[in-house]
Structure formats: C-alpha cells, structure tokens
Amino acid sequence: xxxLINQLKSLAxxxxxxxxxxxxxxxxxxxxxxxxxxxxxxxxNLGLQKRQLDATLIRYIESLxxxxxxxxxxxxxxxxxxxxxxxxxxxxxxxxxxxxxAWSGLLxxxxxxxxxxxxxxFRVGDEISAGGATGLVQEIGLFATTIDTGDNLxxxxxxxxxxxxxxxxxxxxxxxxxxxxxxxxxxxxxPTMMRALxxxxxxxxGIQEQPAPSVDVVELTALGPVLGVGxxxxxxxxxxxxxxxxxAVAEFLMASGYAVPQQPAQQPIxxxx
Numbered sequence: 001x002x003x004l005i006n007q008l009k010s011l012a013x014x015x016x017x018x019x020x021x022x023x024x025x026x027x028x029x030x031x032x033x034x035x036x037x038x039x040x041x042x043x044x045n046l047g048l049q050k051r052q053l054d055a056t057l058i059r060y061i062e063s064l065x066x067x068x069x070x071x072x073x074x075x076x077x078x079x080x081x082x083x084x085x086x087x088x089x090x091x092x093x094x095x096x097x098x099x100x101x102a103w104s105g106l107l108x109x110x111x112x113x114x115x116x117x118x119x120x121x122f123r124v125g126d127e128i129s130a131g132g133a134t135g136l137v138q139e140i141g142l143f144a145t146t147i148d149t150g151d152n153l154x155x156x157x158x159x160x161x162x163x164x165x166x167x168x169x170x171x172x173x174x175x176x177x178x179x180x181x182x183x184x185x186x187x188x189x190x191p192t193m194m195r196a197l198x199x200x201x202x203x204x205x206g207i208q209e210q211p212a213p214s215v216d217v218v219e220l221t222a223l224g225p226v227l228g229v230g231x232x233x234x235x236x237x238x239x240x241x242x243x244x245x246x247x248a249v250a251e252f253l254m255a256s257g258y259a260v261p262q263q264p265a266q267q268p269i270x271x272x273x
C-alpha cells in the first residue's frame with residue numbers, strides 16, 4: 001500500500017503538476033491575449049474613425065483582425081499545452097480548403113461584400129433597388145445585405161447577387177425628380193393649361209425651388225397631348241411629394257371643369273355570314 005502511495009505521489013509530481021502549471025499558464029495567456037486583442041480593437045476603431053471611414057467598413061475590419069488574432073492566440077495556447085501545432089495548422093488549412101470548396105457560394109458573397117464596401121455604390125440608410133428588392137439599406141454584412149421594404153418587410157439579399165445586378169440608388173443625389181403625367185384632349189389651350197399647372201404645383205409643400213418645377217408635353221396620343229408635371233424634392237420625400245402633386249393636379253382639373261379623355265369603345269368586328 002505504501003508503495004502504491006509513493007507511486008501516486010511520484011506520478012502527481014511528474015505528470016499532474018506540470019499539466020496543472022501548463023493549464024494555469026494557458027488560462028493566464030488566454031486572459032492576457034484577449035485583453036490585448038480587445039485593446040487593439042479599440043485602438044483600431046479609434047484610428048479608423050479618425051479617418052472618417054464608413055461605420056460598416058469599420059466593423060468589418062475589426063471583426064477580420066479580431067478573428068485572425070484569436071486564431072493565433074488559440075494556436076499559441078495549444079503549443080503551450082504541448083499539442084503539435086504544425087499538424088494542427090496543416091489540418092486547419094486542409095479543412096479550410098474543403099469548406100471553401102463546399103461553400104463556394106458563401107465565399108463569392110464574401111468577396112462581393114468586400115467590393116461593395118470598397119466601391120460603395122450605396123451605404124447604410126440609402127434607398128436602393130437591386131437584386132429584386134427595393135427599400136432602405138439597414139446593414140451591409142459579410143455575406144448578405146439587409147433591406148427594409150416600404151411595406152415594412154426585411155429582406156436579406158446575397159452580396160454576390162447585389163454586386164452582379166444593376167444597382168439603382170435613389171438617395172445618392174441631393175434631390176430627386178418626380179413626374180406626374182396629365183392627359184389632355186385635342187382642342188384644349190395647351191399653353192394656358194401648362195402655365196396654370198406650373199403655378200399650381202409651385203405652391204405644393206415639399207418641392208424645391210431649384211431645379212424649378214416644369215410642365216412639358218411628353219407624349220402625343222390619338223386622344224390628345226400628355227403633359228408631364230415635373231418637380232424636384234428630397235429623395236426621402238419622393239413618394240409623399242408625388243402623391244401631393246397628383247392630388248394638386250386632380251383638384252386643379254376638377255376646379256377648372258376639365259374632363260379626362262376616355263378611351264373610345266372598341267367596335268365589334270362583324271362576322272361574315
């Protein structure tokens with residue numbers, strides 16, 4: 001019995017104690033490493049903010065560097081514990097290749113996300129139409145972009161689909177042009193109608209004085225000319241301004257006693273007896 005106790009003591013001194021010391025060292029290294037990574041992330045955030053970079057790009061760079069440093073920290077801890085990191089790194093690289101082959105779609109979205117952040121065809125808060133979705137951009141993620149539609153739906157579109165499609169940015173410029181069409185009948189005094197409409201829409205709230213409102217003949221149909229009432233407004237007020245212009249035109253036509261031309265009824269085709 002005494003010999004067994006001596007063997008256990010010897011085993012504890014030769015095996016268990018070094019393992020406990022390594023485990024304590026690994027915990028200390030993990031704590032110190034995470035503290036350093038957190039401090040580095042804060043310094044990086046301040047440096048990028050001083051350069052006035054986009055908030056989405058800042059978060060993207062932070063996550064990339066923090067993830068890379070965390071992987072290096074884990075490899076250092078495994079090396080301290082006596083795990084062969086060379087074979088582990090080779091296994092990690094092989095797994096990365098296999099995952100990359102299986103997740104080629106995700107990698108293409110990842111690459112497209114980088115191009116979207118660098119080229120910046122749109123930013124968070126812009127109203128865009130791309131990839132079959134139209135709405136306000138809420139987030140440009142690593143793999144997908146989040147868009148909130150006008151009817152309060154949230155859509156996540158893959159970055160590769162966005163980058164490979166035509167992107168319409170409605171809020172890129174400081175103002176947006178809104179056009180409302182007004183059909184007229186033949187025989188109407190077109191110049192007088194144009195001046196009256198121009199004066200009426202000039203007092204509609206929300207429109208900008210420059211560029212000035214315009215009323216032009218945009219089409220000629222069999223029923224008569226079609227006027228285009230165009231105004232400029234802030235991009236975020238385009239929908240409300242178009243509704244206000246349509247209401248103002250409708251009220252003006254009603255007050256002037258004007259009737260919108262009706263499409264003629266199609267005559268039935270006589271069948272040969």
